[in-house]
Amino acid sequence: MGQYNHILLAADFNNESEIVEKRAAALKGTFSATLSIVHVLEPISIAYGGEFPVDLGDLHKELEKQALSQLRELGQKLGVPEDRQHLEVGITEKEVLRVAKDNSVDLIVMGSHGRHGLALLLGSTANAVLHHADIDVLAVRVSKNSK
Template identity: 30%
Template sequence: MTTGGEQRDQRMFDTILVPTDGSPGSERAFEAAVALARTHDATVHVLSVVDKHGPTDDWDYDGDSPAAAFIESQADHVDSEGLSVASAVREGVVHDAVLDYADENAIDLIVMGTHGRTGVRRFLLGSVTEKIVRLADVPVLSVKADAEPGTISFDDILLPTDGSSGAEAAIEPTGTLASETDATVHLVSVVDTRSLGVDVGSSVIVDELESVATDAIGDASDRLAELGVGTIETAITHGTPYRAILDAIEDADADLVVIGTHGRTGIDRYLLGSVAEKLVRTSPIPVMTVRASDAGEEQ
């Protein structure tokens, strides 16, 4: 855990980036970005990238850039009145262009659409979201293309934790969101019993794992309270982490999952193994992934 002297300032979502290819996934991402922008008085940047190395879709616009045309097309069903919304076009390798734009414009959050249940490699713009989730220095919010329009809310946030540096990275963004919206944060830690045998009820190993889970829940709860979160619910469950978290989503009627990742080591080093990857692929609700800083990563 980070000590009090090492704590960073609480991150605010003042600038939000939505990469778009004009797809339904982009539309749902824009809706989520606008919902967050209203809460945080943020500027929404809409970016389209012309990929020189692949085919580009035909854009339905006349005179304006694809990003500007996309913003205009959303005006009828996404109320962005009063918000600062900017458009931009870049050319190059798509994920590099998105990450470069985020860095150059001090973006606090990237919001991207996904294509239903077809997996991480069928995200918006091919495998771009996968690469951005792995490499972005800021949180990435993935929103499914088949989400119901106009239903984006963040009243109940699920935060899985195992006490690792990756899990710790997700606490601050969760606290930022929840304190601004008076959301309830549902903390869950999963005791992974997959490889412990049949009779694990009285196992010393399970007791030790439960102790670790209890400590992780307690530490995260204390930090969230410091960040101004008023309502925190906690639970320790047993089973396969990925399935247990999906069950927790349903039990909490959660609107959002926030989960941490580990440094630059790629998607296979997510919190709880490959759980975050699976959640981004199949979660019925939006998933925010937060990459742990390189300095805080354990070797």
């Protein structure tokens, strides 16, 4: 395995992601690498309730506020300064790859969940990143029993 200089942790803040965070931190230490974190919020569209449109903008702002708080907390836990903590809005796999490219990352670390629901039809985020990345991707298997 070659030397990694800049590692990007794709954080999803679910209950099972601690093992992914630990793996990224261990790799940071092993390679004396720079660590950055990205979390992506998928955009919330306008939902229609009957004849009247319901704007979910306030809900999105609250979700963004909560995500930023979680990102800052994780950054502090892993020793990642705010300028390397990225909160993005968009399609997860595209934003992870864009942040990796924009920041000269040479390894992406992310969780790989078992496929279920729509993921069976659409494919997992980890799978999409893995197949479109020009750099190494470590997909850490996470499950409810991980820790």
